[in-house]
Amino acid sequence: AQRVTQPEKLLSVFKGAPVELKCNYSYSGSPELFWYVQYSRQRLQLLLRHISRESIKGFTADLNKGETSFHLKKPFAQEEDSAMYYCALGEDSSYKLIFGSGTRLLVRP
C-alpha cells in the first residue's frame, strides 16, 4: 500500500544551521511528490513539488527513486521557517493525495 513516512516529529535547529526534513515513500507507480507547509495560524500551502525542480524560500527537494526519498533541505535556516511541514504523494492511478505525519521545524535564535 502507498505510504509516506516522515520519521521526525520535531526538528529543532539554531538560526543559520542547515536543515534536512526527511521523507520516504512507498508506492509502486510513478509518484508525484510535494512538500506542504503550515505556518502558525495559517492554512496549509504548497511549498514545492518535485516536478518543478524549483527552490522556494531557499528550500529544495530532490526525488531519489532508488532510495524512495524526497528530503527537504535548506542550507541556512531562518526563524521564519518555523512551521509544520508535510510531505505528500499524489497517486497516478487515482486522485488521492496521501500525506505523511508531518515534522515540526523549530528554528531557535
Next chain:
Amino acid sequence: NAGVTQTPKFQVLKTGQSMTLQCAQDMNHEYMSWYRQDPGMGLRLIHYSVGAGITDQGEVPNGYNVSRSTTEDFPLRLLSAAPSQTSVYFCASSLGGRTEAFFGQGTRLTVV
C-alpha cells in the same frame, strides 16, 4: 478570489449529535477532499470527490458521509458524533490529485 471556504471555524458537539461541515470553492476545481488532522497522525484522507455526483472513501471514512451535488460544494456530515472525532478538519480542492491542492482554514471540532 475566496479560494476554499470552510464553515464553521470552531464547533463543540455533544456525543450523538449530528452536524455538517461546509466547504465551498470558487476555482472550478473538479477534485475536492476532506482530511482530519490529529497530533502525530498528520493529515488523513476521509473522503474525496473527482467531480459532481462522484465520491469515494479515503483512509478513515467511518462515521462520515459526503455528497457532491455541485462542483463548488462538498459538505462533510457527521451523523452521530463521537469523542474520537475530535479533530481539526480540512477541506481541499485541486485540478487533480497530482496538482497543487488549495486548503481551507480548517474547522476545529470538539466532541464532548
